[in-house]
Amino acid sequence: MNIRNCDSIKVALKVYFIMGSPNCNDNPASVLQAAIEGGITLFQFREKGTGALTGNAKVELAKQLQQLCRQHQIPFIVNDDINLAIALNADGVHIGQEDEPADEVRKKIGHDKIIGVSVHSYDEAMSALEGGADYFGIGPVFPTKTKEDAKPSNGTKLIEELRDRGISIPIVGIGGITADNAGSVIKAGADGVSVITAISHAPSVTEAAKNLRKSVFEG
Numbered sequence: 001m002n003i004r005n006c007d008s009i010k011v012a013l014k015v016y017f018i019m020g021s022p023n024c025n026d027n028p029a030s031v032l033q034a035a036i037e038g039g040i041t042l043f044q045f046r047e048k049g050t051g052a053l054t055g056n057a058k059v060e061l062a063k064q065l066q067q068l069c070r071q072h073q074i075p076f077i078v079n080d081d082i083n084l085a086i087a088l089n090a091d092g093v094h095i096g097q098e099d100e101p102a103d104e105v106r107k108k109i110g111h112d113k114i115i116g117v118s119v120h121s122y123d124e125a126m127s128a129l130e131g132g133a134d135y136f137g138i139g140p141v142f143p144t145k146t147k148e149d150a151k152p153s154n155g156t157k158l159i160e161e162l163r164d165r166g167i168s169i170p171i172v173g174i175g176g177i178t179a180d181n182a183g184s185v186i187k188a189g190a191d192g193v194s195v196i197t198a199i200s201h202a203p204s205v206t207e208a209a210k211n212l213r214k215s216v217f218e219g
Ligand SMILES: Cc1ncc(COP(=O)(O)OP(=O)(O)O)c(N)n1
Pocket: 018, 044, 046, 048, 079, 080, 094, 095, 096, 097, 098, 099, 116, 117, 118, 136, 137, 138, 147, 172, 174, 194
């Protein structure tokens, strides 16, 4: 299967779980295992924020989580750290406007890997498309406490605008998304939702992932 196939990416984006050790109240591998049991469809390793691991400890955690993903055929995406993604032969990377430009990243990681790009405007979306993005991450859709330097939340406006203007690239919403509001993100035109807190801090990680799945698939 070509992992960069547009339809495959749209399916993978449905329930996109993002986390690193600072987001977990329990051991990250246990959290990821529970989320997989709940039916997540894609995973992003985002080792960022207060207390984030660095160096060898970060690499070892990434390898452990990648192994879990492999066992369950969940694609494994690395946030920001292109060299780590290359070293681990990850399925792809996610980059933002402050990270390396998509066309540079594409030269480094090759043509068989997924590149997700965060976009906040139509112009950023056009540049990301030209740079070879495979999907857009759009948000914060709702207020979030997880990313300190996040832009103000902007609802689903940009998702709707891009769809109205005929942009068909896979899109995932991010920021403050829960099972209660996920349906509105899909209705706006997103293919899926990406979440940190709604899964990683839930009393039952497995139930949270299941509930999110239900909202995405059933509205
Ligand atoms: C799916 C998805 N969408 C957006 C982001 C945010 O990326 P970025 O703007 O680079 O911010 P950081 O996550 O690096 O702090 C994301 N990680 N994933």
